[in-house]
Structures are given as C-alpha cells and as structure tokens.
Amino acid sequence: MLRDDVTAAIRTAVFEELAETGFARMSVEGIARRAGVGKTAVYRRWKSKLALVLDLVTAVAAQGLPVPRTGSLHGDVRALLEVAAHALRHPVASRVIPELLVESARNPEMAQAVKAVLLDSRDGVAAVVVREAVARGELPEGTDPDRALDLIAGPLYWRLAVVGGDLPEGYLDGLAVSAVAALTA
Missing domain, CATH: 1.10.357.10 (Tetracycline Repressor, domain 2)
Structure with missing residues (x-):
C-alpha cells in the first residue's frame, strides 16, 4: 500500500523541481532527493517523469x-x-x-x-x-x-x-x- 504522506511529499518536490530546474533538466533522482525518499518510491507511483508531471497537471486542474x-x-x-x-x-x-x-x-x-x-x-x-x-x-x-x-x-x-x-x-x-x-x- 502506498503511503499518502510520501505521495504528497513527492508531488511537492515535483513542483519545486519544475520551478527550479525546468522539465528538461528535472530528474527522478532530484525529485526523490528533495522529497526525502528513494527513487523506487517515485517509480512505484509513476513510470516516468512525464507521467508524474502529467498526473500533477491533471490533479491541479481537477481542483x-x-x-x-x-x-x-x-x-x-x-x-x-x-x-x-x-x-x-x-x-x-x-x-x-x-x-x-x-x-x-x-x-x-x-x-x-x-x-x-x-x-x-x-x-x-x-x-x-x-x-x-x-x-x-x-x-x-x-x-x-x-x-x-x-x-x-x-x-x-x-x-x-x-x-x-x-x-x-x-x-x-x-x-x-x-x-x-x-x-x-
């Protein structure tokens, strides 16, 4: 079972990474480091950084x-x-x-x-x-x-x-x- 607090930390880290480095230079490693988790925690939730960003765009727009x-x-x-x-x-x-x-x-x-x-x-x-x-x-x-x-x-x-x-x-x-x-x- 995936922990909600880890998912939230990853999502926050993605926004911060996007703002700081941009999509092209953003990496799953940087996201994981910023979120305080391992890369596997990110990959358990999303298959790629594109999938992760698209999920976030969808989630924010849904609000x-x-x-x-x-x-x-x-x-x-x-x-x-x-x-x-x-x-x-x-x-x-x-x-x-x-x-x-x-x-x-x-x-x-x-x-x-x-x-x-x-x-x-x-x-x-x-x-x-x-x-x-x-x-x-x-x-x-x-x-x-x-x-x-x-x-x-x-x-x-x-x-x-x-x-x-x-x-x-x-x-x-x-x-x-x-x-x-x-x-x-």
Missing part, C-alpha cells in the same frame, strides 16, 4: 478555479480575473506554467495532456460563466466559452507571464470592463 457566482457577467469576469491573477502570481506557478507550455511545444504527449486538462473540460469555469450569463440574458445564445476564456484570461496571462512585473492599479477592473464589452459586442 480547478472556483466558479464565481456574483449574479452578473461583469462581477463573474472580475472575480475570475482576481483568482486567476492570484494563481498566476504564485511563485511556483509563475515558473511552472511557462515551463509546461515550453515543454508542450517540444513534446506532443505533454501538449495533448495539457490541452486536455486546461481546455477540453466541458464544465470549465468559462463554460459555467457563459452559460449563466446566457440564462440571465447578458450574453446571446451560442456564445463560445472558448472565445470567452481567450478574451478573459489571454490578456492577463500575457501581462503576467510575458510582460511581467506588477499589475498597474485598476488593471483587473479595466480588463473586466474590456472583456465584458468584447463578449457582449
């Missing part, structure tokens, strides 16, 4: 972002931006997410898994926000949740992951207004 339910499209978009900005600014996530995207460009299996985890969920947050806004009459029937997610999260990801630095005062408020205007146009 998902909370679905905002403020009662208005603007409120939901603003709340979603706040949660996403907090997650993207997390010291580990801010290094791990870009690393996974870089590795996805090199590794079709990683790309497929990341896409499936992050984009293909029919009950994703964006889908719920759009569905509820349609039900309230704030968005037209047939509004595409994928496009909505692009309009909401794309600029935020660009700003935090590519441009970098702190968000200017009022940035999330302005982005929420712009995203809602684009969605309702």
